[in-house]
Amino acid sequence: MRTVFNGAAIALTFLSLLLLSPVTFSEKCNPQDKKVLLRIKQELNNPYLLASWDPETDCCDWYCVECDIKSHRITALIMQSSVPDTNLSGHIPPSVGDLPYLQNLEFHKLPRLTGPIQPTIAKLKNLKYLFIEYTNVSGSIPSFLSQLTNLQLLHLSTNNLTGSIPSSLSQLPNLESLHLDRNKLTGPIPESFGSFKKPGPDIILSHNQLSGPIPASLGQIDPERIDLSRNKLEGDASVLFGSLKRTQILDVSRNLLSFDLSKVDFPKQSLIWLDLNHNNIYGKIPVALTKVENLQQFNVSYNRLSGQIPQGGELQKRFDVYAFFQNKALCGSPLPPCKK
Numbered sequence: 001m002r003t004v005f006n007g008a009a010i011a012l013t014f015l016s017l018l019l020l021s022p023v024t025f026s027e028k029c030n031p032q033d034k035k036v037l038l039r040i041k042q043e044l045n046n047p048y049l050l051a052s053w054d055p056e057t058d059c060c061d062w063y064c065v066e067c068d069i070k071s072h073r074i075t076a077l078i079m080q081s082s083v084p085d086t087n088l089s090g091h092i093p094p095s096v097g098d099l100p101y102l103q104n105l106e107f108h109k110l111p112r113l114t115g116p117i118q119p120t121i122a123k124l125k126n127l128k129y130l131f132i133e134y135t136n137v138s139g140s141i142p143s144f145l146s147q148l149t150n151l152q153l154l155h156l157s158t159n160n161l162t163g164s165i166p167s168s169l170s171q172l173p174n175l176e177s178l179h180l181d182r183n184k185l186t187g188p189i190p191e192s193f194g195s196f197k198k199p200g201p202d203i204i205l206s207h208n209q210l211s212g213p214i215p216a217s218l219g220q221i222d223p224e225r226i227d228l229s230r231n232k233l234e235g236d237a238s239v240l241f242g243s244l245k246r247t248q249i250l251d252v253s254r255n256l257l258s259f260d261l262s263k264v265d266f267p268k269q270s271l272i273w274l275d276l277n278h279n280n281i282y283g284k285i286p287v288a289l290t291k292v293e294n295l296q297q298f299n300v301s302y303n304r305l306s307g308q309i310p311q312g313g314e315l316q317k318r319f320d321v322y323a324f325f326q327n328k329a330l331c332g333s334p335l336p337p338c339k340k
């Protein structure tokens with residue numbers, strides 16, 4: 001009798017515990033991570049974007065975060081506004097540095113996010129993706145980023161970043177993609193970029209105020225995409241060309257580049273996008289260009305090219321006058337015939 005009663009009592013206690021505190025039983029979220037997330041919410045002045053971050057609920061269920069399936073630690077913090085007039089404003093919260101399992105930290109389309117790239121990000125050694133895009137984050141690109149050796153994607157496009165590009169970024173052994181476009185970056189492309197682990201990350205640096213020559217060392221790497229357009233780069237870009245490369249996209253348009261195009265060769269199977277418009281490039285268009293199989297975008301307008309446009313391949317089929325116009329003395333289809 002007594003044992004039966006005891007068994008029932010235990011069952012009853014267990015049941016009431018379940019009913020009274022469902023949170024303690026079902027919450028997966030790590031308590032330390034939860035504390036940090038609530039601090040982040042406070043540091044951002046309780047923005048509407050984080051309204052789901054209710055202390056009474058499991059933080060693995062909150063918007064803008066992801067928990068690891070096994071450890072339940074926070075592995076991703078992704079703040080993104082689809083409404084441009086979001087009222088999330090302020091700096092990147094310093095407490096993001098206290099989410100040690102974070103692999104993915106993203107801020108997208110937050111026009112009122114200001115201040116520097118938060119120094120506490122240096123603590124996030126597991127970070128693979130760092131995206132700060134379409135914000136008003138300012139200051140320079142910190143060199144501590146080169147210590148985050150697991151970084152695969154570093155996308156800092158369309159912000160208010162100034163200063164020069166830290167040469168130490170080339171030490172990131174796992175970097176696959178470096179997007180620093182649409183900022184106010186100045187100074188040269190670091191010489192060290194030639195020592196990226198081969199083949200090297202996609203390098204997108206367009207719409208900045210970068211100056212000086214394209215380092216010859218860039219010829220040592222072989223990224224699939226290079227976009228250096230709309231800067232103030234000068235001199236020779238021929239190291240970016242070559243028949244043995246695997247380049248798909250090469251855009252150096254709207255710079256001050258000056259080199260002899262007759263001397264370069266092209267990756268005939270991979271190249272799909274070649275934009276050289278608005279530079280001081282001279283010489284002839286090489287016949288090798290007619291052997292490029294999948295060229296879809298091509299523009300050499302506004303340069304100092306001369307001689308006959310090679311006939312054949314995709315050049316005349318796909319591209320009109322506007323891909324070739326405004327040169328020194330180019331002639332032949334699709335431009336008017338050369339004078340005999």
Ligand SMILES: *[C@@H]1O[C@H](CO)[C@@H](O)[C@H](O)[C@H]1NC(C)=O
Binds near residue numbers: 048087
């Ligand atoms: C932010 O937006 C939310 C939802 O529209 C609103 O409730 C809140 O008052 C706004 N806060 C500020 C500071 O404008």
Ligand SMILES: *[C@@H]1O[C@H](CO)[C@@H](O)[C@H](O)[C@H]1NC(C)=O
Binds near residue numbers: 135
């Ligand atoms: C930066 O802020 C200005 C207003 O101060 C705004 O016009 C601009 O769109 C913002 N930039 C971005 C990328 O959100």
Ligand SMILES: *[C@@H]1O[C@H](CO)[C@@H](O)[C@H](O)[C@H]1NC(C)=O
Binds near residue numbers: 114115136138160
């Ligand atoms: C962008 O940076 C400049 C300084 O480079 C600063 O004057 C301006 O206020 C910044 N814009 C925003 C919206 O933070």
Ligand SMILES: *[C@@H]1O[C@H](CO)[C@@H](O)[C@H](O)[C@H]1NC(C)=O
Binds near residue numbers: 277298299302320323
């Ligand atoms: C080439 O670039 C020039 C200058 O930006 C532009 O006017 C022209 O439309 C472009 N042509 C093609 C085919 O993209």
